[in-house]
Amino acid sequence: MKKESIYGLPLEQLIEWLQDHGQKKSRALKVWDWLYRKRVTNFSEMTDLNPECLELLTDHFILQSLREHTSQESVDGTIKFLFRLPDDNLIETVLMRHKFGSSVCVTTQVGCNIGCSFCASGLLTKHRDLSGSEIVEQIMKVQEYMDNARQGEKVSHVVVMGIGEPFDNYINVMDALRIIIDHKGLAIPGRGITISTSGLADKIYEFADSDLKVNLAISLHAPNNELREQIMKINRVYPLEKIIQAVEYYLAKTKRRITLEYILLKDLNDQREHALQLVSLIKNIQQLINVNLIPYNPVDEHPQYQRSDHETMLAFYDVLKKHGINCSIRLEHGRDIEAACGQLRSKQVKANQG
Numbered sequence: 001m002k003k004e005s006i007y008g009l010p011l012e013q014l015i016e017w018l019q020d021h022g023q024k025k026s027r028a029l030k031v032w033d034w035l036y037r038k039r040v041t042n043f044s045e046m047t048d049l050n051p052e053c054l055e056l057l058t059d060h061f062i063l064q065s066l067r068e069h070t071s072q073e074s075v076d077g078t079i080k081f082l083f084r085l086p087d088d089n090l091i092e093t094v095l096m097r098h099k100f101g102s103s104v105c106v107t108t109q110v111g112c113n114i115g116c117s118f119c120a121s122g123l124l125t126k127h128r129d130l131s132g133s134e135i136v137e138q139i140m141k142v143q144e145y146m147d148n149a150r151q152g153e154k155v156s157h158v159v160v161m162g163i164g165e166p167f168d169n170y171i172n173v174m175d176a177l178r179i180i181i182d183h184k185g186l187a188i189p190g191r192g193i194t195i196s197t198s199g200l201a202d203k204i205y206e207f208a209d210s211d212l213k214v215n216l217a218i219s220l221h222a223p224n225n226e227l228r229e230q231i232m233k234i235n236r237v238y239p240l241e242k243i244i245q246a247v248e249y250y251l252a253k254t255k256r257r258i259t260l261e262y263i264l265l266k267d268l269n270d271q272r273e274h275a276l277q278l279v280s281l282i283k284n285i286q287q288l289i290n291v292n293l294i295p296y297n298p299v300d301e302h303p304q305y306q307r308s309d310h311e312t313m314l315a316f317y318d319v320l321k322k323h324g325i326n327c328s329i330r331l332e333h334g335r336d337i338e339a340a341c342g343q344l345r346s347k348q349v350k351a352n353q354g
């Protein structure tokens with residue numbers, strides 16, 4: 001019998017499963033307490049469960065399916081983990097330390113099919129979607145690392161911005177987020193969670209209609225279709241007009257702000273004219289928009305893309321600010337390690353292939 005990871009079960013499902021197997025509802029609450037509050041790594045440590053319940057869990061579920069393959073730590077405290085999945089695929093998860101807490105950037109797919117031309121992950125096409133449990137477990141593994149360091153740190157924020165397009169694995173990602181938010185479990189509040197999409201407009205509508213109250217970010221990276229198509233081929237399917245329409249729907253429906261991510265690429269999308277085009281693109285919705293300008297992390301595989309000069313970034317920022325747009329330049333984490341999304345994994349996969 002193939003055992004499932006217990007981290008894939010929302011509390012309600014665990015209650016139902018245990019009741020179907022002759023156990024009381026209260027045992028499910030205890031199990032969740034052991035999993036997410038006491039954070040044991042073995043069922044045998046759940047010492048107040050009756051032997052029958054323990055045997056059931058051990059026979060049907062596994063607790064740890066991810067294994068740490070390697071990790072890199074930056075001087076700023078950022079840690080990039082490479083985890084090995086049961087089928088031997090490797091995924092990246094990143095821990096970032098901020099003044100406001102500790103956030104974990106999770107991966108949602110093995111590889112990615114969106115093919116953004118600046119991205120190290122896009123070089124390795126999608127192999128498969130991650131399950132909900134594999135997404136939750138990334139956070140548990142990082143939390144385990146922090147628990148072992150005994151500094152009392154707790155994951156306070158989650159960003160769904162690692163390898164993969166989360167909206168291309170919509171159901172599993174939504175299931176994972178419900179488990180992560182549940183106040184009886186990890187209890188990470190929705191306002192501390194951000195999901196980032198390359199702009200799958202159909203899913204933005206669906207997400208707006210869902211009951212999940214988490215933040216949304218959209219990777220825009222260009223202010224016109226011609227340029228965006230050059231950088232992100234997904235723009236052929238979802239051009240800017242479609243994305244902006246979906247964003248308008250989302251804003252009207254949820255009344256929550258959206259972040260637009262914009263990677264600044266030297267001499268390509270970082271000029272004054274681009275900033276002005278961006279202003280014009282979002283002028284009708286700018287009251288509910290934050291623009292996050294991101295300094296590019298060059299990767300060996302894409303030498304055509306370079307980081308914008310500091311002055312150019314500031315000039316771009318100034319244009320947006322002058323037009324009343326809420327805007328920031330993203331603080332960088334882990335620049336001294338393989339910091340760009342997918343770099344560590346892509347190097348490891350290539351080394352294995354070589």
Ligand code: SF4
Binds near residue numbers: 112119122162164165
């Ligand atoms: S930037 Fe994100 S969506 Fe684009 S290829 Fe990389 S992982 Fe995929």
